[in-house]
Amino acid sequence: LGYQHLAWLVEHQDEHPAFKALLGQIYIDGPGLVVVVASGDRVFPCLDRRGGRWYLYWASSGDGLRRDGRIAVSGK
DSSP: OOHHHHHHHHHTGGGOHHHHHTTTTOOEEOTTOOEEOTTSOEEEEEEEEETTEEEEEEEEOTTOOOTTSSTTOOOO
8 A cells, every 4th residue: 555545545534434443453554655754764654543533644664664563464
C-alpha cells in the first residue's frame, strides 16, 4: 500500500463498516512510499486510531525496515 491507498481509506472509512470494525485492533502501514525528510530520516504513511476514527500519519523507519518492525512480520 502507498499514500494514496491509505488516504482513500481514511476519506471513505464511514462507507465501510468492516474496515471501521478493525479500528484499534490493527495498524495499517503503507511502505509502498518511503520519503526521506530534511533530517535524513525515512518515513512512510500509516493508519492508526485517533478517537473513534482512522487517521493518517507518517512513521519513521528508524534505522531500517527490519524483521522486528511492524511491516510484514509474521506472528509465527
